[in-house]
Amino acid sequence: MTATIKAPPNRRRTHGDPKAPPKARSRGDLKVAMIFLAPATLGFVVFYIWPTLRGAYLSFTEYSLLASPNFNGLANYERMVQDSFFWNALVVTVEYVVINIGVQTVLAVGIAMLMYRLTQSITVRAVVLLPYLVANVVVALVWYWMLDFQVGIVNQFLTWVGIDPVAFFGESAYAIPTIAGINVWRHMGYTALLVFAGLQTIPKYVYEAAEVDGSTEWKTFWRITLPLLRPVLVMVLVVTMIGSFQIFDTVAVTTQGGPINASRVIYYYIYERAFTRFDFGYASAMALVLFAILALVSLLQLRLLRAKESDLA
Template identity: 60%
Template sequence: MAVVSVPKKKRKDDTRLAILFIAPALAGFLVFMIWPTLRGIYLSFTSFNLLTPPEFNGLDNYIRMVQDPVFWNSMVVTVYYVIINIALQTAFALAIAVMMQRLTKRTWLRGVVLTPYLVSNVVAALIFLWILDYQLGLGNRVLELIGMDRIAFLADSAWVIPTIAVINVWRHVGYTALLIFAGLQTIPETMYEAGRMDGASELTMFRRITLPLLRPILALVLIITVVGSFQVFDTVAVTTRGGPVDSSRVLQYYIYDMAFGRFQFGYASAMSVALLLVLIVITFLQYRLTRAEQSDLA
């Protein structure tokens, strides 16, 4: 008996369609990310004031940066801000995410949590600038009503960085909480059921189940938030402009001041490259130390 072979249907090639969809995003990435980065690296080896063509000066900008006390002060201030911001934002976001997971999963509540993130940084900074004003601010009025002294939140060198960190935590904590909440959805409910059968409390299950299984998501969130925190600018530009006495002059604001305030684009580019290298190193260390590529669920 003869066997009739049925020709296999040729699989449709979607490569061209995929390229068509990817092309706009790729073009934007090349134009607005890759080209400015390469241009900035080139300008970091030049003396450029926008009015005359760039002149190559070798490593002069980097030597100046190493010897610049304002640069190092800006780096210290930025690291101080990052530590406060990350600690507060991660703790509050984790608490909010766990409460949404364990107590309620209502969609409208997630919308409420995300609402501050929909407010732009500039608007949030302006609102808190009014609330925390030493003379007329609602925040200081409340402090007086409960018997406390007024605090110059944005005019005192001891308070300014923690205050800026709290402003940005208020705006970003909802978004961070939703990222963690999405990670919590990947943890099987059977894990918690087994814990309850063994008599484990909610706190014990949080330490022994939630945190270990949430590690890859927490690692991703930390990488995103740390990189974003090092790039803080608009809150400082609106509220303090680096004051008082450089106590809030974060690195991004110093770069902006050098580039657009003093037209020293070569030196500003050198500091931008230094910040890029710092972020690459920090991201690599975070990725390796947190074992972000591994999951305990596997």
């Protein structure tokens, strides 16, 4: 009686028997696994696999949402080659990524070094991370206000030190650097913490050896820290760069692609095509090209920077 109460009503009768589990294991847990995987698989198939296939198909169609998609072969891709807005969007996006990632990575390594050498304080790390936890939209709007041409505090400050006010969002040449700078502010602390985690994996004895050999801090940084940090830096670059290509929120709530086309990044252009012109086929084709570009960029980075080899080995 007690035995039956203890044993749960399971489908696999072997559970209660101490000798049985190894035997049961070898047969595999496929049935149980299917139950545990059911919800995730449903989500995966419906919202990842199916839209990926459908997106690829839509890129070869003309589709306005009103009628069903109309297969038109490579027409979208031919159109893309000749679409100066598309090329402009790519150039603008690359400009954004270069400024954003360039500045952010240098600052992040600097901040990580500062934290590593000066303090293990969790408070410092938390403050540095804080902007990352606030929505892109919020960050964009706060800076939109602070960088306002007439009454923004930044231009007030510039005037005070004797520099003419700058139309950060209003002038074509400044729009992308401004947006890139805003996102550097939001992400540099997060990136610094990633680098910081990497710094902590470098064994202390390496530094001690360098000190014994009379190496200066500057030399140690360039000859030891940076090379040993490379695998971490490559991963950080791949992750942040892929994220950087997907710039949308900041543009959407500040410049909306302007002035003229100066900040119409690829994500925003695809969004406009799809949701204001209902040109879903063309938008899908551009999204597919972006997909290919991102895959290529990450592959190249991993190759060029020989990510997997560690200099420590």
